[in-house]
Amino acid sequence: MSSTYGNRIKLSIFGQSHGPAIGMTLDNVPAGLPVDFEKLQEFLNRRAPGQNDISTPRREEDRPEFLSGIVNGYTCGAPIAAVIHNTNTRSSDYEELKDRPRPGHADYTAQIKYAGYQDAAGGGHFSGRLTAPMCIAGGLCKQWLEAKGIRIGAHIVSIAGITDEPVCLDWVHPQLDLINKDFPVLNPEAGQKMREAIASARSEGDSVGGLIECVVTGLPAGIGDPMFDGMESRIAQIVYGIPAVKGLSFGTGFSGSYMLGSENNDAFAVKDGRIVTETNHCGGILGGITTGMPLVFEVAIKPTPSISKQQQTISLMNMQTRTLQVKGRHDPCIVPRAVPVIEAAAAIAIFDAIMA
DSSP states (O other): OOOEEOSSSEEEEEEOTTSSEEEEEEESOOTTOBOOHHHHHHHHHHHOSSSSTTSOSOOOOOOOEEEESEETTEEOSSOEEEEEEOOOOOGGGGTTTTTSOOTTSSHHHHHHHHTTOSOOGGGGGGSGGGHHHHHHHHHHHHHHHHTTTOEEEEEEEEETTEEOOOOOTTOOHHHHTTSOSSSOOSOHHHHHHHHHHHHHHHHTTOOOOEEEEEEEESOOTTOOOSSTTSHHHHHHHHHTTSTTEEEEEETTGGGGGGSOHHHHSOOEEEETTEEEESOOTTTTEETTEEOSSOEEEEEEEOOOSOOSSOEEEEETTTTEEEEEOOOSOOOSOOHHHHHHHHHHHHHHHHHHHHHO
16 A cells, blocks of 8 residues: 655655544655744644534544654754544444445445455545645645745635636736635635535535646746656646545646647747746646746546435445445535645645755
């Protein structure tokens, strides 16, 4: 089971959804980097469960305990290790899952691969709960990147077909500050309609998915390597480690395949003594290497598979069709809480590439 990421820095994530604790280690970080614990906690709070009426009622403080790597507010060169203690678990909700796998979950594939030895409670190591330690690492990397003038922000593009305001691909720093902090959209009216769609799905025992756009500004040109260590590859590897991610595109993405080359190509220009492109259809990456324009990518998040509607499954023990009504506490839409996780993943990938 591979739970590590990185070329220069090494991130390892450990724990299970209903275990005593979850955590991460971040190795090969230089000594002397400052850590703002208050700012880190604010970032973790954006992902934490039980924050509002459209998330899971499971409440966890998600307050990390650092075991090593930071002394007097600065990295000390040792591996950074941190844990988050699980305090609000209810494992009895998951007792039948080894026999009756939930549709849309990894219950069946985990049973086949690990022959029944996997932890089924709360999805075990497959759970979105493991994105909390990813956000510890990503929150730290975001701080260190911001000190270099590199900023990362993400917003909800759409939920249940309701779309936020379009964003031009040559986004600049100030526009990152326009994203609503409580519900990450640019247009509050669209955000309210999204919230209503989530509430409606919850009332029907169902769920909805959506799209998230992430933008990185301040990146210099020349970061990334061909062929398999290009920025798309680095970002894709860690983003696809986030449960519920089912699609990823950069720049114009799939819509670019409907354009002519003359439409999709980004013309070069010089502005204020700096080489730029007139458009940013490539999303700030050419040949796996950053162009110096904003790095832009979009992520597709599937509807939460844990829904309270009755669904068809099978009994693995007797190989017969059965019905299943999922118990437990789940988000009717993962998208809002996934926004900081996408930012965290981008920060880790970019910090690793810059360190390399």
